Ligand SMILES: Cc1cc2nc3c(=O)[nH]c(=O)nc-3n(C[C@H](O)[C@H](O)[C@H](O)COP(=O)(O)OP(=O)(O)OC[C@H]3O[C@@H](n4cnc5c(N)ncnc54)[C@H](O)[C@@H]3O)c2cc1C
Ligand code: SF4
């Protein structure tokens with residue numbers, strides 16, 4: 001068993017945990033992050049990546065709205081390569097209550113969110129695929145945020161400042177030392193190795209899984225999980241975030257995200273014991289398609305790539321167990337005060353886009369307890385990749401000889417760090433994923449720098465396998481590169497390939513009709529018909545993965 | 546700005562068959578092929594037009610990829626429309642002259658002897674190469690004296706006397722360069738008791754589309770649709786063209802690429818051998834004399850795209866004494882004005898190399914093909930003479946020498 005001592009432990013590699021790790025590292029506190037799967041594999045990687053302006057919450061929850069607009073402005077500066085400043089529209093359909101429109105304008109004013117009325121014709125010019133029957137439109141500073149890049153950039157920065165990261169490593173128990181939480185006992189899920197880590201402070205940022213984890217330290221923390229499902233459309237059907245101007249409800253947002261558009265979301269209560277088994281239901285798909293079509297009619301003609309869902313971790317604030325006082329905002333718990341267990345704090349709730357604020361709150365408290373660390377700098381210090389604004393046209397020129405589509409896509413994903421990835425050697429920019437323009441160079445970079453342990457992880461760093469073919473052409477090439485760059489044995493890489501395809505299959509299965517069905521059939525011919533992948537027997541070692 | 550009219554790219558299942566069949570991708574690694582240039586990067590261009598790749602320009606619009614695609618993706622259309630939607634318009638005088646065949650033709654035919662003489666002179670060639678970037682190796686088609694229309698005017702009355710008539714769209718090549726082919730069309734149809742009504746307003750637009758003059762192409766297209774529809778309505782006749790690329794443009798490019806409504810002519814428009822073959826099948830077969838000739842037939846890409854090759858072959862098979870070798874389907878590489886551009890000349894020749902080899906192996910007395918630019922390319926790159934199927938048929942009818 002390995003034993004590590006450090007100043008702070010962060011449990012959970014979602015945006016909140018990664019943000020906290022970075023915040024601590026920027027303050028000069030030595031920290032270790034432990035994530036049971038991959039970074040951004042929890043709720044962080046399962047939402048629609050809306051950089052809220054706050055308008056969606058303005059009418060019902062002014063405080064959240066204010067948090068949103070303030071973080072919105074900060075993130076546009078420090079995380080510009082993870083963000084697209086698309087702008088957003090709130091449109092009223094003939095069947096919607098027209099009075100919400102005025103209410104929204106008024107509440108946005110209270111919250112300090114710029115919200116301007118624009119003509120229907122103007123809205124249709126901006127968004128040509130919008131339902132032409134809309135009655136009115138408002139423009140708000142919504143944007144989009146890529147959760148994978150955001151989380152990965154936070155982790156990368158922290159690591160560059162000395163933090164350590166353990167992915168695919170699960171905290172099995174929070175170790176108590178009398179009335180203090182002294183450390184954690186974890187297990188590497190790929191190698192089975194046991195590790196014990198001790199620190200002065202433990203930050204529990206394990207999202208909806210926090211209830212389970214706290215229980216291991218004898219602390220009761222009640223979560224009320226609510227599932228939300230989303231659909232991915234093959235290509236961008238809109239340029240701006242399109243919201244329906246009504247009391248927030250199912251299927252009323254369409255968000256453009258990188259090369260695709262996402263329709264979101266539903267809301268369904270789920271039992272806590274089932275949070276690891278949730279899937280998208282047929283009725284949710286029907287609702288999403290139906291409502292999506294009302295906003296953008298061409299939804300009905302487009303290919304749906306996949307369906308996926310995430311769990312909102314709503315949390316009971318004051319130890320009450322009946323769920324009356326559920327908070328939708330940020331929850332920071334000092335367990336020393338609440339449960340008389342020192343050395344442990346929980347940060348939960350909030351939103352993806354308030355991750356930085358949550359991290360700041362958690363790190364403030366952690367530093368106060370450690371009596372160490374400087375002031376928070378995350379609101380001013382740009383993330384790696386966002387150090388400088390990089391002009392696409394200039395980059396394209398700089399990399400003359402490499403196709404613009406490749407340069408542009410790499411730049412979009414890695415911002416300023418493109419200089420660490422692309423160079424004019426042919427092998428470096430050879431395409432591995434042809435749908436999303438992921439090059440061998442980008443994969444090499446991800447394998448060496450971005451804590452990638454399997455192809456699913458690689459997908460989160462690069463978008464490999466996220467395009468229309470869902471990994472059909474790139475997955476086996478990527479598996480080969482793991483071997484080439486010494487990141488896996490060939491047997492392991494075969495197993496990874498199977499796991500990756502299974503993971504893709506899960507998201508495709510609920511939307512198996514039309515072109516997606518033809519695509520899958522073709523993929524099956526390749527992997528089973530040609531490669532016989534289903535018949536490969538793995539050695540025990542690889543099987544463990 | 547997103548434009549979602551042509552969303553055929555969404556049906557692509559990434560099988561890559563199109564790229565396997567693309568002659569340009571085979572000839573140069575500078576062109577990543579139809580899959581990547583079409584459906585793959587179209588998604589990216591919808592996201593941001595700046596993700597446009599220069600390599601798109603290598604596509605010749607031969608449409609072979611579309612024939613191969615099992616998902617009916619309009620790959621070449623996607624590439625062509627991306628070219629003119631996103632690239633800056635070419636300001637090269639060369640492209641202007643190559644594209645505006647009508648203008649060039651009407652000027653050159655007035656002084657055809659002079660033009661034909663000058664254009665062959667080495668210093669002129671060198672000049673064109675250096676200042677216009679037209680490769681000096683390239684041979685130009687000869688200009689005729691006067692226009693085909695002028696010839697036809699003198700014969701119109703006799704043609705209108707026929708009970709059955711067909712509307713004939715001669716195209717720039719017949720009008721300015723090769724009157725004989727037009728006359729052969731008249732010979733053949735007359736032998737089948739069909740009069741020829743020539744209707745020619747403007748160039749069909751193929752060179753305009755290829756060089757990005759889309760507004761001009763649309764204007765021409767509208768004029769052609771209207772005038773052809775009017776002529777056809779008058780006589781209740783079918784419309785024919787003896788150029789595979791013109792007929793392809795009139796029928797398909799107008800609709801899919803220029804997004805115009807050509808339903809007024811769509812159903813009545815045929816490439817000539819289809820028209821003739823149908824009549825042959827119905828028993829309207831003129832008396833044919835043996836030609837005693839060993840020929841190799843090359844099928845042009847656009848005729849293949851229309852599914853018209855079979856008609857030409859069936860018509861040729863009726864000609865007694867024609868010993869016909871059907872060449873393996875290959876692109877000749879010229880692609881209209883593409884092979885006239887220095888930057889593409891080498892690729893163009895490399896694309897055609899396989900075809901040239903196969904022709905030489907067949908060692909015919911003549912090569913037969915339906916497309917005028919294929920003819921230029923083959924005549925320039927091999928020692929063989931190239932004739933149009935209708936010309937061969939006409940000689941079999943009038944017993945003239947081939
Ligand atoms: C459907 C839906 C749509 C949403 N849309 C948006 C939106 O558009 N914009 C927005 O800003 N927010 C949105 N949200 C909210 C947002 O996704 C979450 O608030 C945010 O991602 C929470 O991040 P987190 O880091 O706190 O939690 P998580 O991302 O869940 O991170 C917790 C991590 O802890 C790890 N973990 C758990 N247990 C252990 C253990 N024992 N050992 C080690 N690691 C462990 C998990 O694997 C996980 O990676 C949405 C949420 C949902 C459900
Ligand atoms: S049209 Fe021809 S050259 Fe262009 S991509 Fe298709 S096959 Fe290749």
Ligand code: SF4
Pocket residue numbers: 556557558559560561562563564579580584613614615616617618620
């Ligand atoms: S042939 Fe058609 S389906 Fe196959 S890759 Fe090319 S465009 Fe896609």
